[in-house]
Amino acid sequence: MNALNSLLDGFGTALTPLNLLWAAIGVLLGTAIGVLPGIGPAMAVALLLPVTYGLEPTGAFIMFAGIYYGAMFGGSTTSILLNTPGESAAVVAAMEGNPMAKSGRGAQALAAAAIGHFAGGMVGTVLLVALAPTVADLAVDIGAPDYFAIMVLAFIAVTSVLGSSRIRGLASLLIGLTIGLVGLDQMTGQQRLTFGSLQLADGVDVVIVAVGLFAIGEALWVAAHLRRRAPDPIPVGRPWLGRADVKRTWKSWARGPFIGFPFGAIPAGGAEIPTFLSYVTEKRLSKHKDEWGKGAIEGVAGPESAASASAAGTLVSMLTLGLPTTAVAAVMLAAFQQYGIQPGPLLFEREPDLVWGLIASLFVGMVLLLALNLPLAPVWAKLLRIPRPYLYAGILFFAAVGAYAVGGEVIDLVILLIIGLIGFGMRRYGLPVLPAIIGVILGPAAEQQLRRALQISDGSVTGLVNTPFSVIVYAVVILLLAWPLVRKVLPRKAART
Amino acid sequence: MTTPTTADRTPDGTPPPATGRRSWLRDHSELGVCVLLLALGVLVLTDALTMDVDITQRGPVGPKTVPLVVGTGLLVVAALLAVDVLRGGRGQAETGEDIDLSEPADWRTVLLLTGVFLGAAVLIEPLGFPVAGALLFWGAAFALGSRRFDRDPLIAAVVSLVTYAVFNNLLGVPLPGGPLMGVL
Incomplete structure (x- = not known):
């Protein structure tokens, strides 16, 4: 495949002044929103969805790419300067980054994070360019049973790999699947769970579910437990790195992507596991073991690079299979569906301008991020002082804008609030949010593939396992399901990660 | 069963x-x-x-x-x-930057916020987005404990108007202007 030529065409798309502007706005908005305490990348992308409603798809996705990377970078700034990350992928950044900031090396920690993001994102995106067309080519031949198998795998992985309790993950998934059922049945037009309401016949818009679960749910949950005194951020100057620091960190930057990228591509929760693995690896390889826990710069550089590369890995599955592996990817998939574009193996053939423009703009966005974030870090740090009532009032406000802009219907705001209250309850009782959103998005697609596969086989269940690919996928599913049992039976000698 | x-x-x-x-x-x-x-x-x-x-x-x-x-x-x-x-299993309540789980849940704030949100949803069509949005922002900030009566309404009005202008005029996402925009 001439991926390189396509990529050059992509740069042609991404470097037009207007698209460059969208990329820059996306990066700035993404970082600004991501830095705000309490807002993770998924909420940032969900809240910023309506900004792109009026744009044509290419511009919108170029902006999204900027928002995604910007929000991830913003999140690590928060955890380094505040040390109470709400978002799991940023936890690791706080472990070494915050002690560094406390001992007056905040500027170096931010620089290590920024360059780590840049390095990880670059390597990850290069891997994306190299792999995505091949994966798409391979995936063109896979049929309904294979798709169904992949989606079952996604459901199982997202409920059993993440979180401490499988049963709670499963409960969350089923809530999502139920919301996904609402509306007209895609194949027969039968009304399901609409209770005769015309508005519900169109189904519940995925954007409203995402904004409700991530933004409203979070804002209400924080409101119920708002800290009386907001934590004080540590003031910081312009990020920079001395020669000695660069010498210590460049290997960590280089290693991170190879840990992060594969984990991003599989449905295993995105950046959470690889950042931790990278942390452990760096700690083991470090020559400065005494500094760990007190602010070892490798502990910021490696995980941040891994996190950024995992975002690129996420895009491989999202673009080539239409399979969202993280909450952010799920929201982006919802955005694709808004434009009537279905990510999948055919996307590269049908929308080459869009896909390659998007990929090229990832490179552009990363350069912009590095160029903007190093000088702007002190400004971002000021955002951490925003009075909390304004912050959470603002989240509710923009969530309302987003939901209303979807269709201009007041009923959407009511549905948004109800889903927000569900999100509130889920946070209270430890039901993870990600399985629910994956259920809403993949549920209807999985049902369609299931029914298609069974139509082809005329109702015989063997129609679901008649390809080698689907058999392999189901084997992985069984392995995942059986894993806790296996671990109980085996003697406890396996090292716990 | x-x-x-x-x-x-x-x-x-x-x-x-x-x-x-x-x-x-x-x-x-x-x-x-x-x-x-x-x-x-x-x-x-x-x-x-x-x-x-x-x-x-x-x-x-x-x-x-x-x-x-x-x-x-x-x-x-x-x-x-x-x-x-x-059997004693408990879901882990979510933690975060601004969350303090050591205190019991503040239900009053949650109820107030829910009420403010519903109120804004009802008002958005008769009053238009700029007014309803400003009320939502101010009401939410009030519910969350902000009591700056000189500053809060002003910030709410500016946020709402700017958002309306950006979405409606710049980004091409139509929002209802209401009687206020009819006058201006």
Whole structure:
């Protein structure tokens, strides 16, 4: 495949002044929103969805790419300067980054994070360019049973790999699947769970579910437990790195992507596991073991690079299979569906301008991020002082804008609030949010593939396992399901990660 | 079969001894989640079973199948979660930058916010977005404890107007202007 030529065409798309502007706005908005305490990348992308409603798809996705990377970078700034990350992928950044900031090396920690993001994102995106067309080519031949198998795998992985309790993950998934059922049945037009309401016949818009679960749910949950005194951020100057620091960190930057990228591509929760693995690896390889826990710069550089590369890995599955592996990817998939574009193996053939423009703009966005974030870090740090009532009032406000802009219907705001209250309850009782959103998005697609596969086989269940690919996928599913049992039976000698 | 198990163990069923009943309920409030899951499961199953499906539908799997699976799944999960809770399992409440779990939940704020949000939803059409949005922002900030009567309404008005202008005029996302925009 001439991926390189396509990529050059992509740069042609991404470097037009207007698209460059969208990329820059996306990066700035993404970082600004991501830095705000309490807002993770998924909420940032969900809240910023309506900004792109009026744009044509290419511009919108170029902006999204900027928002995604910007929000991830913003999140690590928060955890380094505040040390109470709400978002799991940023936890690791706080472990070494915050002690560094406390001992007056905040500027170096931010620089290590920024360059780590840049390095990880670059390597990850290069891997994306190299792999995505091949994966798409391979995936063109896979049929309904294979798709169904992949989606079952996604459901199982997202409920059993993440979180401490499988049963709670499963409960969350089923809530999502139920919301996904609402509306007209895609194949027969039968009304399901609409209770005769015309508005519900169109189904519940995925954007409203995402904004409700991530933004409203979070804002209400924080409101119920708002800290009386907001934590004080540590003031910081312009990020920079001395020669000695660069010498210590460049290997960590280089290693991170190879840990992060594969984990991003599989449905295993995105950046959470690889950042931790990278942390452990760096700690083991470090020559400065005494500094760990007190602010070892490798502990910021490696995980941040891994996190950024995992975002690129996420895009491989999202673009080539239409399979969202993280909450952010799920929201982006919802955005694709808004434009009537279905990510999948055919996307590269049908929308080459869009896909390659998007990929090229990832490179552009990363350069912009590095160029903007190093000088702007002190400004971002000021955002951490925003009075909390304004912050959470603002989240509710923009969530309302987003939901209303979807269709201009007041009923959407009511549905948004109800889903927000569900999100509130889920946070209270430890039901993870990600399985629910994956259920809403993949549920209807999985049902369609299931029914298609069974139509082809005329109702015989063997129609679901008649390809080698689907058999392999189901084997992985069984392995995942059986894993806790296996671990109980085996003697406890396996090292716990 | 799973249904009665859950129902027996929910707080609404056979009441535990009167002494310490309230604290038992508070400790086991997660059972409420089981009740909701159970109710949702029953709802999905009822909806699926009362569906009159056209006989001419193509394929062996009709529109009922998946709802039946999901509904049954909800019942099973409700039962399993109830067992887990009664055995002492607890869901971990989510933590975050601005969250202080050491204090009990502040229900007043949550109720106020819900009310403000609903109010804004009702007002958005008669009053237009700029006014309803400003009321939402100010009301939410007030509910969250901000009492700067000189500054809060001003910030709310600016945020709402700027958002309206950016979305409606710059980004091409139409929002209702209401009587205020008619005057300006």
